[in-house]
Amino acid sequence: MALLGVNVDHVATVRQARRTDEPDPVWGAVEAQLGGADCITFHLREDRRHVNDRDARALRETVNVKLNMEMAATDEIVAIACDLHPEQCTLVPERREELTTEGGLDVVRHRDRIASAVGRLKEAGISVSAFIEPLSDQLEASAAVGFEGVELWTGAYAHARTDAARAESLSSLAEAIETGSGLGLTVLGGHGLTYRNIAPIAALGGFSEFNIGHSIVARSIFVGMREAVREMKRLLDQHAPKLDRA
Numbered sequence: 001m002a003l004l005g006v007n008v009d010h011v012a013t014v015r016q017a018r019r020t021d022e023p024d025p026v027w028g029a030v031e032a033q034l035g036g037a038d039c040i041t042f043h044l045r046e047d048r049r050h051v052n053d054r055d056a057r058a059l060r061e062t063v064n065v066k067l068n069m070e071m072a073a074t075d076e077i078v079a080i081a082c083d084l085h086p087e088q089c090t091l092v093p094e095r096r097e098e099l100t101t102e103g104g105l106d107v108v109r110h111r112d113r114i115a116s117a118v119g120r121l122k123e124a125g126i127s128v129s130a131f132i133e134p135l136s137d138q139l140e141a142s143a144a145v146g147f148e149g150v151e152l153w154t155g156a157y158a159h160a161r162t163d164a165a166r167a168e169s170l171s172s173l174a175e176a177i178e179t180g181s182g183l184g185l186t187v188l189g190g191h192g193l194t195y196r197n198i199a200p201i202a203a204l205g206g207f208s209e210f211n212i213g214h215s216i217v218a219r220s221i222f223v224g225m226r227e228a229v230r231e232m233k234r235l236l237d238q239h240a241p242k243l244d245r246a
């Protein structure tokens with residue numbers, strides 16, 4: 001069964017809506033771990049619009065499962081990551097005007113800059129993953145620049161409006177899992193996954209982990225973070241291919 005990474009950015013988004021000190025994403029991370037999260041993910045954006053430097057330090061000090069830092073491949077953020085030392089960094093594209101990360105990193109186009117960030121992070125002993133679209137040229141470039149893993153952008157699947165579009169995006173993901181695994185990459189998935197759309201993607205098998213943020217934080221408002229995480233873990237288990245089941 002795939003592991004579950006819980007992205008706590010949106011706990012901080014609610015806090016920042018009032019520029020106060022609650023809710024605390026660090027508390028959110030504790031509750032998520034008590035609900036069974038296998039990984040805590042946060043995105044330290046260049047504009048610090050939700051998670052800030054204090055959150056990043058406090059998460060590092062308190063999280064007992066794998067800590068995954070999403071980040072742009074800039075000098076400033078790479079230096080912070082090397083100092084903070086999360087178990088994993090996921091390089092993502094970042095645009096100030098976007099609501100959340102939209103689409104994958106273009107590893108083919110920005111190969112040199114990305115290779116240099118990957119080298120610095122790996123030298124610091126951090127495992128590095130690329131958030132990319134499920135395209136073979138991006139997978140090949142990711143393996144070539146030294147990424148150990150890729151997180152496949154599941155947005156096309158999540159946003160598909162027709163059964164045909166959903167089926168097509170699932171088959172691109174299945175193909176990318178095969179290509180990625182063949183290249184020796186660990187394959188994760190994320191973006192736009194919800195309690196309603198997780199079943200077919202969990203049933204694909206091959207994803208070692210999913211990173212889910214908005215849907216879990218949204219549900220936590222009504223049932224609490226622990227229960228929200230437990231429910232998602234249950235779905236991942238229920239829909240995992242039989243051989244994968246816990």
Ligand code: PXP
Nearest residue numbers: 101131190191192211212213214
């Ligand atoms: N994975 C990555 C790399 C992301 O940037 C995001 C969005 O912050 C997610 C997963 C989680 O997406 P969502 O909030 O739609 O579950």
